Amino acid sequence: MNKYKSKSRYRKRGVGTKRNRKFINSFPLSFESGLTTDRLTYSYRRDQTGKVTEVTTVTYDILVEGDWITIVYYDSTHDPKESYLHKHIRVALQNPSDTPTLEGVKRRGNPSIWLTWAINDIKNNFQIYKKNFLKRSNLTDKV
Amino acid sequence: MSKKQQIQKNIELSSKLADYLVSNPNIDNKLTGPASYVVFSSTDNNLNTLNTKLITSLLNEGKKVVKAEETTSKKMPWRLTFINP
Numbered sequence: 001m002n003k004y005k006s007k008s009r010y011r012k013r014g015v016g017t018k019r020n021r022k023f024i025n026s027f028p029l030s031f032e033s034g035l036t037t038d039r040l041t042y043s044y045r046r047d048q049t050g051k052v053t054e055v056t057t058v059t060y061d062i063l064v065e066g067d068w069i070t071i072v073y074y075d076s077t078h079d080p081k082e083s084y085l086h087k088h089i090r091v092a093l094q095n096p097s098d099t100p101t102l103e104g105v106k107r108r109g110n111p112s113i114w115l116t117w118a119i120n121d122i123k124n125n126f127q128i129y130k131k132n133f134l135k136r137s138n139l140t141d142k143v
Numbered sequence: 144m145s146k147k148q149q150i151q152k153n154i155e156l157s158s159k160l161a162d163y164l165v166s167n168p169n170i171d172n173k174l175t176g177p178a179s180y181v182v183f184s185s186t187d188n189n190l191n192t193l194n195t196k197l198i199t200s201l202l203n204e205g206k207k208v209v210k211a212e213e214t215t216s217k218k219m220p221w222r223l224t225f226i227n228p
Contacts, residue, residue: 077200086197088179091161095168096177099157099211100201102193103182132158136165 020045020053029060029126037063038130040122044115052112055085060122062130064093064139071133072126074118076111085114089129093137156182160211163221170223178207180223185213202228 024043028036039061045054059073071090076083087105088098106117122129134140160182164170179201183191201208208226 077197086200089157089161091164091180095164097164098177098179099160100179100181100197101157102197103157103190132161136161 020047022056029123035063038126039068040119040126042115042119044111052110052115054083055111055115055118058115058118058122060126060129062133069093072122072129074105074114074121076114083111085118087118090133091136092133093139156184156213159213160221176207178209178225180209180211183210183212185215198226202226 022043022045024041026039026041029038029040031037040059041061042058043056044052045056047053055074055076057073057075059070061068061070063069069090073088074085075088076085084102084107085105086100086102088100091097091099106114109117160180164180181194181198181201183194198208198210205228208228210224210226212222212224214220214222
């Protein structure tokens with residue numbers, strides 16, 4: 001066998017390695033006077049088979065005085081042995097600390113199910129999250 | 144207490160902590176920068192077990208973590224402990 005023979009033909013795209021590609025998407029949740037004031041952004045990783053391997057982040061942002069502020073976000077832990085989804089809630093506009101929690105968060109399933117669940121949770125409850133955040137921040141709904 | 148009631152109570156617990164932090168802004172003065180306040184319930188041991196693991200994950204991510212334990216005291220409803228990495 002020719003030891004100088006190129007091995008490139010043995011390294012087909014994706015074979016022998018798991019490509020872990022990252023995907024990012026965003027869409028508006030509401031409009032006011034033609035402008036988006038609430039948006040959902042999500043990013044995740046998929047392997048070469050299309051399987052979701054990590055929920056990098058699912059965020060709910062609101063527009064406050066021209067700046068986008070993340071008030072709720074989900075991410076999954078980075079431990080491959082025991083991965084699970086958790087939620088972070090920002091305390092207030094004046095206080096960027098957050099309260100990470102597992103309460104009310106889907107625990108069973110896999111990253112694909114968690115991703116869908118987190119997106120739906122924000123789509124269904126963003127108005128409640130926003131109302132509570134604005135109340136703690138002493139802001140009105142029209143910011 | 145049913146599971147649904149427990150979940151609802153726990154959701155209120157995070158909000159209760161956030162309200163407390165907003166009412167006491169001097170708490171963050173001891174820390175440099177924002178931190179993650181992890182809630183520990185006075186009644187729900189299951190939640191506490193899960194949140195103990197959550198603290199480990201957050202520390203591994205390099206975040207500043209504060210353990211917030213619910214108390215029965217009205218003067219000090221929360222006991223806050225800064226967790227060293």
